[in-house]
Amino acid sequence: MTPTRTDGADWLYVVGLVLLLALFAAGMALAFKAAQPEVPVSIQATTADDGTPVDPGAGSQALHVPVHPGGEVMATPLSFKLPPSGESDARWVVWVSRGVADTIALEGADWRSPTRDFFHPAPTAGVLASGYVFPLPGDWSGDVQLRLEMRGAMPGSVRVRVLREGAALRLEQRGAVIAAFIYGSLLMLTLLMLALYSAARDRIFLVFCSANVLALLALAAINGHLYQVPLLRAMAWWRGQGLWALGLLAAGAALQLLSRYASTQERHPRVARWVDGYCLLLGLLAAVCLLGWEGTLQWIVTAGPWLVLFTLGCGVLLAAEAARRRVRLAGPIAITLLLVAVALYGGEIGFFAPGTDPIWLHYGYQMVLVVFAATLAVGMVDRVGVYRNQRDEDRQARADSEMRMRHETARASLSDALQSNLQTLGPGDVEWTALRLLLEHLLPHVPVEFAAAVAHGFQGHDICMVMPRSAQAEVDSLVATRRLQLKREAVKRLSLQQPVTAPDRDGIIATEALVPLPIHAPGWGMLMLRRSGEQRFLDEELALAEEMVRLVMVNVEQALSAINLRRSAELDALTGTFNRRTIDQWLQRCFTDAERNDQAVSVLFVDLDHFKRINDDYGHACGDQCLRRVAATLHQSLSAGDLLGRYGGEEFIVILPGRGGAAARVAGERLRQAIQDLRIECEGRTLEVTVSIGLATRLGPDEKPASTVDRADKALYAAKREGRNCVRVAPAVFEGRTGGTA
């Protein structure tokens, strides 16, 4: 994962880092100020026994004694002058900085100090000691000649001071404070990284932990403190090689960490592979050191410093490259790493003044290393912000996709509901049902206080559908007062949402969304959604509402055109009554129902009298007009549930379900009378027409519709024959076409 800059919090990190550094600087200043050693006695450097020139170094206050590995004891003469006794009661001590030596001791003419071993510190060495303290006999004064005998484990240098016992103690205390600060800081950072790992599960935090632990062990070993810790003191077995092994492992882990921090894998895969290989090499070298072979030490003490320097250089380059890409805090990390190198090797190349405090020289680079680790840790903490952002984005994306899925399901379910419900409905019911389904399917996904689908002239209907029903009165008054505004918005065909205020209350009381219903002008319609408070409708919610509205409109159109199609197939084009095919179907259905319910059913044949004459006298257009008006009049004269169809030409058929006998005859008479009363205006003239009606009632379960129709037809024939403009009822059995009538 590539850490990216999170805007807006830069200053926070800078302030945090400055505070950290200020705290660090203040602590150091206090530590150094509190323990200014007393003015030490001058040391006259002489030449070492093996002829190696001794660095007079410390300007007569400290002595730089090189330590060479090789197994032989190296003796360095020291001479200094103690003031006459009595000036102070405190004893004089020789303080030698804690260089890595197998043995170290002081020897005078008739005096020898106890021998100290770096890897096996004496119980009296003190906690977190930073030097070997050799108390001198109390009665010594004047010129003192001593030999510092050391058997080196590693190359390097020790610094020698002669000072009062109290001053040496303070020097030790200061060293202990600084060492505790270094170990404490590294430990704390390790715990912090463990916590971050358990929170973010990014392995980079584990790498930081390992690098920190290895650095902690390596520094504790370099300072000699590791060999005071139970169990860990077993490391003394490896002596100098163990120390190098820890150092190389820590350097490798730190480089690996920097490589990951700088996202080298993503940016420069080849460099990342090279770093991995180099870190592996450092690990192998560490393993070789731990094998404890003779000669390894000689090799590693020569190559080791260069390897560490090279590793530091690589780290600086990686951090600098990351800084170029503006990875957070990569710049300060590169600088602190550079400072580590300067502090580590500065003493060797004479970078620091000879009189520099030995404690600072010893612990300086370690403190800078802690600052480096802390800076890196702050940079790492920033990664948590990146994770959080990413997690939030993931969560948001998941929520969005879940919402999209829910909306898609709602849309599909509305589509299914519309398709299955609207198909069976007649005109009038379609629009109403569609709007009800719209609200029922929308509201579970768009929480509102109330919703209203207001439609005017929607396929000829005015509808105001409100959910919940309890809000009907409120919506009615709202629509009444805002009719014009709603209509204006509906015409724009654009959804909008707006805050709702009330004259008697402060602030916004609700939020209202208006989604126009695309109804053909002059009709208009609006879906009105209102939720209390200031919570706005989400774009997704409005999109769902728009999509559902569109779906409803499309389905209503389809349902209505399907109805029209169905009707045109069912109805007679001229009169709008059922055509013959449909009326035959109805006839069959009515007979089945009559059979099931044991009810009567009657069939009436209605035929216009002398219609040919109308055609001939007034023309076919008037004839058609007559047929239309007669059909309409018959329709009006029928009761609910009665069926009217055009059987052909000027002949209509009427089915009266549930009626027979006298009731049917009355109905037939009513029809006849209605037509007789009818006046038809056609081309400025008024026409009068009459009809003859033949009536037959189903005789029983055995009679088929065709038989009843046949009997009705014969009854009609009888009516015609008997003078027209009358109703004739068919008897049970006709004797031919000229059979009797009732």
Ligand SMILES: Nc1nc2c(ncn2[C@@H]2O[C@H](COP(=O)(O)OP(=O)(O)OP(=O)(O)O)[C@@H](O)[C@H]2O)c(=O)[nH]1
């Ligand atoms: N204008 C018009 N005339 C039609 C239509 N269908 C049939 N007709 C006419 O209706 C007339 C039926 O004539 P007829 O069968 O002789 O019956 P009628 O003249 O009504 O005499 P009666 O039934 O015996 O009283 C014919 O002239 C047809 O052309 C139609 O759809 N429109």
